[in-house]
Amino acid sequence: MRHHVTRRLLLFAALALAAGLSACDKRNAYVPPPPPSVTVAKPVRQPVVDYLEFTGNTQAVQTVNLTARVEGFLQEIKFKDGQDVKQGQPLFIIEPAPYLAKVNKAKADVDAQKARLTQAEVELTRSKKLFAERAGPDTEVVKWQRERDSAIADLEAAKASLQIADINYGYCRVAAPFDGRISRRQVDLGNLVGSGGQATTLATIIKDDPIYAYFTLSERDLLRISKHHDADKNPQGRAKLDMGFSNQQDFPVQGVLDYYDLGVDPQTGTMLLRGVFPNPKGTIVPGLFAKLRAPLETRDALTVPEGAVGVDQIGNYVLVVGDKNIVEQRPVTAGQAVNGLRVIDKGLEGNETVIVNGLQLARPGTPVTPQESKK
Known part of the structure; x- marks a missing residue:
């Protein structure tokens, strides 16, 4: 009896396990996901407009090194490093007193030569009159003619010396040659500049509005851009250029082709070109890596x-x-x-x-x- 009960229990357990496994199979059946x-x-x-793209570097349209053209101690610095300056604005003053003294001396020499010339002319007139009245020898006439001519020459030399003194005196005041932005000063106040026959660089001034961008084109690209050059000129007759920078995806600055070299360099097979772009706020500084493009055709x-x-x-x-x-x-x-x-x-x-x-x-x-x- 106990043996039959055990067999029934085992059979029941087997059926229950089979039923459970069947249920698991139905529950875990794979259902493919819907298409994404x-x-x-x-x-x-x-x-669209086809463009020819290339790279270049920006450069100031004007760059001048301000130098001391006379010797002396730097007496004044009349600007702040890096500021914008205007044409004619005084920037450096080199001690002017010695050069002003030379100007005054040169003026005195001119006055002395004028007085000498006046005397020579008076004496020449007098000697000619006496010679005409047979009251004086002709040697006096010759003497005062020579004296007058010498005085004229000496007066011209004195005037030239005055002009040189005036120029050197003007060099004591170093002014901005154009509107632009000046660098930091290269020499501090009180230093001797212009000594030893060498010009001392005081600072550098640049003009960066507008600004240049120099780039090179291969011979192949040059022929491509030349083919479409006439069709894409602005009213001033210059080909259009667009410029952007490494942090920009587009080319927001519009300019024109300003210059191209005399020919293709046979060693590199490239030609140097230059574009000019407006820079009213001075945000484009010289030396930047620039992306440039030129429109070719619309299709x-x-x-x-x-x-x-x-x-x-x-x-x-x-x-x-x-x-x-x-x-x-x-x-x-x-x-x-x-x-x-x-x-x-x-x-x-x-x-x-x-x-x-x-x-x-x-x-x-x-x-x-x-x-x-x-x-």
């Missing part, structure tokens, strides 16, 4: 949002939704960026449905749930 939802849009055909092109273009080891690609919403990876040739869009030069016809958002969810060969972009 992605945003799609058609490529947009629109006119119709297919564009897709910038985020729709991916990159792998082969190159650029876009994901296209095909039949039955299956994703296809399409290699493309991507062009320039235009206002958040990317030009597609090759790889699309224009009637494709391109995934523009959710690329990370889509996989080539798998289905997706496309949703039209609201933009």
Whole structure:
């Protein structure tokens, strides 16, 4: 009896275990997730401007080293380091007293020579009159003619000495040659400058409005830009240029081509060019690395949002939704960026449905749930 009870209990336990396992199998059965939802849009055909892009460096349009052209002690410094200065503004004063004394001496020499000339002319007139009346010898006439001519020459030399003294006296006052911004002073107050026959650099002044940007073009790019140069001139007859910097995605500063070199350097195969750009606030400083571009031509092109273009080891690609919403990876040739869009030069016809958002969810060969972009 006990043996039969045990067999029944074991049979019941086996049936319960089988039922439990069956329930677990139903509960853990794999259910595939729905296809991921992605945003799609058609490529947009629109006119775009092709640009030739290159790099360069900014440079001030004028740079002058202010130097001491006379010897003396630095008596005054009349500016603050780095300030804006105006043309003619006095900046340094080199002790003027010795040079003013030389000016006064030169003036006195001029007056003395004038007096000597006056006396010689009076005596020459008197000797000529006496000779004409046979009351004096001709030697007196010759003597005073020589004296008069000598006085004239000495007067001219005295005037030249006065002019030199005036110039040197003017050099005691070092003024700004143009409106600009001055560097820090290179010499402190009280130092002897201009000694030993060498000019002492006192400071540097630059003019940075407008500002230059120098760059080089290869021979190939030069021919490309030359082809479209005449069609893209501004009213002043100069080709347009745009400029940006390393912290900017766009090219916000507009300028013009200002200068190009005499020819292509045969050793490098490049030509030096220069653009000029407005800089009224002085925010563009000399020596900056600059991005530049020149417009070439306007054409119709297919564009897709910038985020729709991916990159792998082969190159650029876009994901296209095909039949039955299956994703296809399409290699493309991507062009320039235009206002958040990317030009597609090759790889699309224009009637494709391109995934523009959710690329990370889509996989080539798998289905997706496309949703039209609201933009």
